[in-house]
Amino acid sequence: MLTLLDPQDRNHFPDVSQAMREPNGLLAVGGDLSTTRLRQAYRHGIFPWYSQGDPILWWSPDPRSILVPERVHVSRSLAKRLRRADHRVTFDRDFAAVIRACATPRDDEAGTWLVPEMIRAYDRLHAQGLAHSVEVWRDDHLIGGLYGVAVGKAFFGESMFSRASDASKIALVHLCRRLADWGFGLIDCQMHTPHLQRMGAIEIPRRSFTDRLDQLCTLPGHDHSWDDEARAR
Numbered sequence: 001m002l003t004l005l006d007p008q009d010r011n012h013f014p015d016v017s018q019a020m021r022e023p024n025g026l027l028a029v030g031g032d033l034s035t036t037r038l039r040q041a042y043r044h045g046i047f048p049w050y051s052q053g054d055p056i057l058w059w060s061p062d063p064r065s066i067l068v069p070e071r072v073h074v075s076r077s078l079a080k081r082l083r084r085a086d087h088r089v090t091f092d093r094d095f096a097a098v099i100r101a102c103a104t105p106r107d108d109e110a111g112t113w114l115v116p117e118m119i120r121a122y123d124r125l126h127a128q129g130l131a132h133s134v135e136v137w138r139d140d141h142l143i144g145g146l147y148g149v150a151v152g153k154a155f156f157g158e159s160m161f162s163r164a165s166d167a168s169k170i171a172l173v174h175l176c177r178r179l180a181d182w183g184f185g186l187i188d189c190q191m192h193t194p195h196l197q198r199m200g201a202i203e204i205p206r207r208s209f210t211d212r213l214d215q216l217c218t219l220p221g222h223d224h225s226w227d228d229e230a231r232a233r
Contacts, residue, residue, distance in 0.1 A: 005031030005058070011040050016060040016210060025061030025206075032056070033121035035128055042149050042156050043217045045210045047190060052115045062206035065189040065196060067157075072176035073200035081166050082173060087143070089174045090135045091226040095126045098133040098145040102159035114159065122158070125149060132226050134171040136164075143167045146175065148187070152217035155179055156188040172199060178226075185216045 003014040005028050019027040027046060031037055033056065041047060041058060050057040074082070099122055103114035125131035130151070136144040144167020146160035155175070162168040179187065188209075189201045 002026065003028040005029065005056075007032055010034055010037040013041060013044055013046055013058070016045055016062075016206060019060045019062065019206075021062075025059040026057060027060050028058040029055050031058070033117060035121075035124055035130070038121060038125060038149070039130060039151060042151050042154075043213065045188075045206065045213055047156065047158075048118065049113055050115075051113060059190075060206060061191060063192075063203040064206050064209040065192045065201050065203050066209065066212075067176065067187040067189055067196065067199065067201045069176040069180040069184055069187060071200050072173055073198065074173055075198075078166055078169055078173070082170060087136055087138050087167075087170065089170065090137065091178070091228065092126075092132055093135050093227055093229070094142065095131065095133040095147060096123065097142055098135060098147050098161075099123070099159075101142065101145065101161045101163075102147065104161070122147065122149075134175050136167045136171050138164065144171055146171045150184075150221055152221050153182075153184045153219040154186055154188065154213055154216040155184055157190070169199065182222050183219075186212060 003018070006012065007030070014028060016027060019025045033048065045064070046058050046060045048056055049059050099114065099119055103112050103119060105112050122131050131147060131149050133147040134145050135142055143164040144162040146157065146168060148155055148157040160168040160171060176187070189196045192203055
């Protein structure tokens with residue numbers, strides 16, 4: 001049976017071992033999207049995912065897809081595109097635009113899981129320095145990006161979008177390089193996709209994933225601004 005979360009107890013989640021096998025990883029229902037609850041969820045390998053009109057659903061799938069930042073795979077064609085001077089990459093320059101672009105339904109999708117209350121919740125996380133974005137620009141137009149949540153030395157990728165060829169891949173490579181420099185141990189990719197597998201993502205048992213979180217999430221995170229221009233000022 002699914003655990004019904006108490007809206008007043010924002011620090012409690014059931015152990016992830018209680019998650020359902022089918023659908024894979026469904027763990028709990030209800031609660032809220034407060035900053036306290038979301039941070040506690042990510043810290044324990046849990047994330048929200050639900051559709052408009054549904055209750056909040058919390059997930060922790062097994063196995064878990066992760067990407068080790070320094071092991072990101074860059075194909076020759078992507079490396080060539082990265083060397084071009086026709087784009088620039090920023091961090092935390094326009095989080096609101098990135099998450100709203102991620103919320104736009106793809107051509108083959110009828111809707112989006114990034115419902116308005118989810119967007120507001122991640123906006124709050126960004127305001128408190130927990131959620132971050134990567135932006136890819138061309139001629140001052142936003143052509144791709146991604147966003148996620150950082151807890152300690154772990155980064156939890158949430159969504160990405162692309163309006164030009166390889167734009168989301170460019171964002172991911174820049175994120176990996178920066179996180180590797182900062183000593184981050186993993187990027188949580190949540191579920192397996194062929195796209196992320198080609199970029200170097202691997203699947204590990206959920207228990208191995210949460211064991212890594214027990215180490216990484218207790219380490220000091222990157223306390224300074226992720227925005228290079230803001231840091232330079």
